[in-house]
Every structure is written in C-alpha cells, then in structure tokens.
Amino acid sequence: MKLGLGLYKSLLNDQNFQFASQAGATDIVVQLVDYVKGENNPSLTQNYLSGWGVTRNHDKIWSYDELVALRKQIESHGLRLAAIENFDPSHWYDVLLDGPKRSVQMENLKTIIRNLGKAEIPVMGYYFSLAGVWGWSSGKSGRGKANSVIFDAESIDLQQPIPQGMVWNMIYDESISSEIIPPVSRETMWFRLQYFLDELLPVAEEAGVKLVAHPDDPPLPYLRNTGRLFYTPAEYEKLLEINDSPNSGFEFCMGTIQEMQEGDIYALLDKYSARQKIGYIHFRNVVGKVPNYREAFVDEGDIDMIKALRILRKNQYSGVLIPDHTPEMSTAAPWHTGMAFALGYMRGAMQALERE
Ligand SMILES: [Mn+2]
Numbered sequence: 001m002k003l004g005l006g007l008y009k010s011l012l013n014d015q016n017f018q019f020a021s022q023a024g025a026t027d028i029v030v031q032l033v034d035y036v037k038g039e040n041n042p043s044l045t046q047n048y049l050s051g052w053g054v055t056r057n058h059d060k061i062w063s064y065d066e067l068v069a070l071r072k073q074i075e076s077h078g079l080r081l082a083a084i085e086n087f088d089p090s091h092w093y094d095v096l097l098d099g100p101k102r103s104v105q106m107e108n109l110k111t112i113i114r115n116l117g118k119a120e121i122p123v124m125g126y127y128f129s130l131a132g133v134w135g136w137s138s139g140k141s142g143r144g145k146a147n148s149v150i151f152d153a154e155s156i157d158l159q160q161p162i163p164q165g166m167v168w169n170m171i172y173d174e175s176i177s178s179e180i181i182p183p184v185s186r187e188t189m190w191f192r193l194q195y196f197l198d199e200l201l202p203v204a205e206e207a208g209v210k211l212v213a214h215p216d217d218p219p220l221p222y223l224r225n226t227g228r229l230f231y232t233p234a235e236y237e238k239l240l241e242i243n244d245s246p247n248s249g250f251e252f253c254m255g256t257i258q259e260m261q262e263g264d265i266y267a268l269l270d271k272y273s274a275r276q277k278i279g280y281i282h283f284r285n286v287v288g289k290v291p292n293y294r295e296a297f298v299d300e301g302d303i304d305m306i307k308a309l310r311i312l313r314k315n316q317y318s319g320v321l322i323p324d325h326t327p328e329m330s331t332a333a334p335w336h337t338g339m340a341f342a343l344g345y346m347r348g349a350m351q352a353l354e355r356e
Contacts, residue, residue: 001312002027003346004082004280004320005339008042009034012070017077019336023343027082027320028074029125029280032062033089035170042335044325045138045147049156052132054171057090061108067119082320083123083212083280084116085251089170096130096167097181098192106196110203117207123279124204125251127214128193130184130226131162132169135218141294142327147334149325151218151259153291162224186227193229194242201245212251212279213239218290219260233263240277253282255324258303259293269308273315282324283308283346295325298342306349313353321346 004027005020012030020028035052036042062084071081091108094101116124127133135156142148161180165173197211204211215230222228230236236257240248250272257265272278285301287294298305312321323342328334 001309001317001350002082002320003343003350004029004322005343006085006282006322006324007031008036010036010039010042014073014077017074017079019340020343021077021079023340024347025079025343027080027322029083029085029320029322030070030074030081031085033086033170038335041333043328044136044149045328048136048169049134051166052168052170054174055088055090056172057088058172061091062112062115064115064118067115067121071119071121081121083125084121085125085214087112087124087126089168090172093167093172095196096128096192098188106199109200113200113203113209113211114207117204117209122208123210123212125212125214125279127168127217127251128189128196128229129216130167130181130189131223131228132167133217134169134223143297143300144330146297146327146329146338148327149295151290151293153220158220158223159225162226181224181226183225184227186221186229189227189229190238190242193239197243197245197248201243201247204247205245210247210249210279212249214251214282215253215256215260217253217256217259218293219256220290232260233257233265233268236268249277249279251280251282252278253284253324254303254308255282255284255286255295258286258301259289261289265303266307266311270311270315273312273317278317278319280320280322281312283321284324284326284342295327297327297338298323298345305345306353309349309353 003025005025006029008031037046074081092105094105137150164176164179216228219231221231285296285298285303287296287301326338326342329337331337
C-alpha cells in the first residue's frame with residue numbers, strides 16, 4: 001500500500017508537492033474542480049449549503065498537454081500522480097440530469113478518459129450524484145475543540161429543492177436558478193448511472209484507466225428530493241453488478257461507509273481489496289452514523305484503522321490511501337496541520353505493520 005495526499009485545485013503547486021513529500025507521501029490524488037473555499041488554506045467547515053461555488057469550464061475539457069504537464073510537475077518532486085478525483089460539473093451536468101446536452105457531454109467525458117490514458121494517469125474517481133455532498137454543518141466538535149464537519153439531519157431541511165443550473169452542489173448556470181429541479185427517483189438515477197457506465201467503461205478499458213465511484217456522502221437514500229445510489233454497502237456493491245467491466249471499481253471512502261446505517265466496513269474492505277476492485281482509499285474516521293455524525297481525527301473515531309490496515313496488508317493491497325478530510329487544527333494553517341497529523345499517523349502505522 002502507498003501513502004498519498006489529495007490536493008484541491010488551488011493547492012496544486014510546488015510548495016504543496018514538497019509538503020506531501022516531507023510527510024512521507026509517495027502519491028498525489030489531484031482535484032481539478034475548484035470547489036473548496038480558502039485557496040491555500042482550504043476549509044470544509046465553511047457554509048456550503050448554497051453551493052461549493054460556480055464552475056464555468058463548459059468548453060474547457062482537460063487536455064492531454066495540461067494533464068501531462070501536471071504529471072511531470074508532480075514527478076519532478078519524486079511523487080506519482082495516482083488519480084484524478086471528480087469530474088467538473090461543467091463537463092457532465094446533463095449526464096447526471098439526463099438533459100439535452102447528454103450525448104455531447106458523454107463524448108467529452110470519453111475524450112477526457114482517453115486523454116488521461118495517453119497521459120498515463122491510471123485512475124479517475126467520480127461521484128455520480130445530483131445533490132452531491134450537501135447538508136453539512138460544523139462546530140468545535142473534534143478532540144481539543146477542533147473545528148470539524150458535522151452532519152445533523154434534524155438541523156437542516158433535507159428536502160430543500162435543488163435550483164436549476166446546479167448539480168453536485170455547484171452552480172453551472174446562474175441564469176435559471178429561479179426554477180427548481182423536479183424530484184428524481186432512485187430508480188431513475190440507476191438508469192442514468194447504467195448509461196454512463198455502459199458508454200464510458202469500454203473507453204476506459206481501451207485507455208487503460210480505472211473508473212472508481214465514491215459512495216454518497218451523506219449516505220441517505222434521498223436528499224433534496226433526488227435519489228442517491230450508494231447509501232448502504234449492499235447498494236454500493238450493485239455498481240459491479242450493473243456493469244462487470246474489469247475497469248470499474250470503488251473509490252473506497254471509509255468515512256462515508258462507516259457513516260452508513262448498515263453493513264460491516266471491514267468485510268467490505270476485505271472483499272474488494274482481495275478482488276483488486278479498489279482504485280484508492282479515503283482513509284478517514286468518523287464518530288456516529290446518519291442521521292447524526294461528526295468527522296473525527298483519524299485515531300479517535302469509530303473505525304479501528306489499524307484493523308483496516310491489517311486487512312489491506314493481508315490482501316497485499318497495492319493502491320493508494322489518502323486522508324480525505326480531517327478536523328482543522330488550531331494553527332495558521334489548519335488544513336495542512338490536520339493533513340500532516342493524519343499522514344504522520346498513517347506513515348507510523350504502516351511502518352509498524354511492515355516491521356511485524
Ligand atoms: Mn470521501
């Protein structure tokens with residue numbers, strides 16, 4: 001297994017690649033969607049109930065040249081570019097919505113996957129969701145009063161409709177926001193996912209790229225009147241039933257899976273790490289489950305992280321683990337300090353297991 005760091009778009013620079021190296025990481029998972037507030041001090045504990053922000057990249061699909069340049073920049077620090085996480089909502093909103101531009105956008109996604117393959121980037125993580133990550137609040141709920149993400153279903157209106165021109169909690173067209181997205185059933189979302197996979201996976205196979213799905217965060221069957229796909233382990237596993245391509249798999253978010261009301265995270269991790277169906281892992285911890293949980297430091301949550309690492313070692317998991325989120329620490333660089341703590345914990349735990 002490999003230690004990695006996920007970096008938001010605003011953090012893709014030499015300073016943060018050095019930071020990753022210094023903390024013992026060998027791999028980088030890159031986000032090319034600019035959605036977290038705070039530039040070089042990103043923060044997940046801001047108010048995102050009206051959206052992560054605006055995306056205006058409709059005609060700017062990721063080119064081979066820019067992908068290669070990014071990979072080379074990362075490699076110049078002795079690191080690997082392990083994966084890209086998340087499509088830009090600008091590029092696929094009508095694939096999610098089954099809208100008029102669906103087939104044009106599907107062709108663009110195919111071009112993006114071919115560009116990744118050519119640029120030798122082996123994994124693409126995606127999150128197939130209309131409401132996206134939504135409904136979080138925050139507070140000084142972490143150990144030592146660390147500012148942390150909270151989900152408390154009672155404190156928000158889960159049925160607040162999504163305005164038109166928004167998908168994945170990002171605005172791609174402000175001009176139509178006076179209308180709302182009509183309710184969408186879970187069954188309809190499964191049909192849309194089926195189309196997406198059947199179109200894109202053959203291209204991914206040819207390009208040598210793995211497409212890996214993130215579970216629904218928060219894991220609820222419906223949010224904002226729209227169905228969600230992967231809100232229990234059993235539903236998550238259906239991903240592989242509807243299309244059994246060898247290039248399809250999981251972006252295994254341990255925090256989100258632990259937040260699910262049902263299931264056994266260790267059994268799921270064991271089953272799919274043994275079958276090599278995990279693209280990469282969001283190695284984070286949480287206290288509680290839906291409808292009420294808080295994100296936690298990696299060593300203080302409900303998941304036994306050492307037990308999880310032992311399972312991965314047993315199955316000779318060779319993929320990447322990244323911290324995903326952490327509570328923010330009380331320094332001038334709360335995100336970086338939180339990440340440094342998580343990476344140090346992970347490095348130490350991995351080293352201890354290697355020497356047993
Ligand atoms: Mn995650």
